[in-house]
Amino acid sequence: MAGNPSQAANRAPLEKIRQVSAVINPLAGSVPDDARARLDAVLSEFSVPVRYEIMDHDCEAACERARAHGSDAIIVWGGDGTLACALNTLGPDSPPILPLAGGTMNMLPKIVHDEAEDREACLRRVLRAPTVLELAAGEVEGHRFYVGALLGGLTRLAAPREALRKADIVRAVAEFTESNAFGLDTPMHYHIDPDGTANGSDQAQALGIFLSDDPARPGFDVLAAAPENLFDLAYTGLTGLLDDWRRAAGVERVSARTVTVDALASTGLEATLDGEPVTLARNAKFELIEGAARLLAARKA
Template sequence: MNRVIILVNPLSGGVGPQAAEEAEAILSVYDLEATVVTLEGAKIPDQIAEALDARPDVLFVLAGDGTARSVATRAGPKGPLIAPLPGGTMNMLPKALYGTGDWKLALRRALEEGAPQAVSGGVIEGEAFYCAAILGAPALWAPAREAMRTGKLKLAWMHGRRALRRAFSGHIRFSLDGGAKRRAEALVLISPMISKAMDEPVGLEAAAMTTSDAAQAFRLAAHALFDDWRHDASVTTQPARRITVWARSKIPAVIDGEPMLLGREASIRFLPRAFMALAPLPPAAEDSV
């Protein structure tokens, strides 16, 4: 590893105005040719393209969750190694790769302990995800939880009321790998990197939630995404490579921590090798080396 580029967006929530200088200071300790690029608003797409075209050995990304996903998606499995550092709000992908929300610690871990590893994931209507996607009414709780986390109580209340109004207005229907149509309150698709139910990247872990009342739905939604809700009697899981989801209205979703609204029908497929990351190997992989 000789040439590295780090893209820094100082305006992202978890970065800060001094991040570029701090990154330069950390990188100066290592025997590397390092370039630090400060991302600037409308120039960001071109700056990302230029960084990828430069073909560095590793492209670090210290920016929001959406920017990190965009860079990883554009790099693909044949692009340079990608190291998405925790600079966003949810930081689901960086935390899964580096086990920390501290970008400086993640940067050092990548440089000192990192090895190339394939990251699998999924793609839904052109949007890639590498950790998890929540489809259905419980996804509406995500904006409320985020507003509460940042202390915006009035906004949290507004989002919470909207979620309650829509939570039981309709179910979603889904099919796994061309199988029979099933109905659920929500469908959660979890990547092999995150899933505790799969030892090999054979597909996405599809977890169907079938709740019976508002209190139960709120309890499940209140748990962290990878908490113990999958052990609940109202949740069933199985691996799948192709998933189709239907609903009578547009489907609310949270993709790697980012809320969005899908159409009334959505198709999802498994990406066994979405991009190559520079990150410490999982303990099981280290033991096999």
């Protein structure tokens, strides 16, 4: 789900970062054991003092403590779940959040930092030329997401995809076999609101609701796949497992600001929100929240 951060349409230059707080989740998938030492090394280059909060199992409390320090920015180093927690806890009225990739998929850091994976390099670029991005969010049943939501049986591919990213082929095969991701048992009916560029209803076997990357058109990009048979669904699913399922054949794209989804033969909707699995009610309404959070990124030349 990589892309550019243009869905964070409003950019405000920041002259200099004078002090930061840092929230580190040592339990996240790819946060190194020496994360604190690495941050110290980079921040000392710019003479920026830092106060640390090391997460245990209470992300909200760690973020609240970081906010209380009164810093110019809050570095959050963790996975997608940690970053979503920080954005939801701190909100747009707190110091901007500088996300560093520390998980498996790292969707938000890839968007904010233009897919860069080197955490120290990202931090140096931001410290040299910081800018604040205003980020929109999607909301459903009290849950917020900042990159995208996937709905339907293909969301079961999350576990084997994570195993593949960790190069655990045996586990990936086992997870894939158990997932039943290609079962034709999750049809959905979705409705696009009349304020979007498209208006109407349709059915889909897999549905993606992503924050738009067009600053002139804030809203959702809705991608729907309605394969006619198991082979078509398997092709779409394997594309999602190995690459980005939005590139698969048979996926249609429309725009909206509100999307209502009904599971036609289920007690609930299987979904992942920014990579985190959740079960939603059989009828779910996705709404756009503008100005939901502020992020810190490097100013472009």
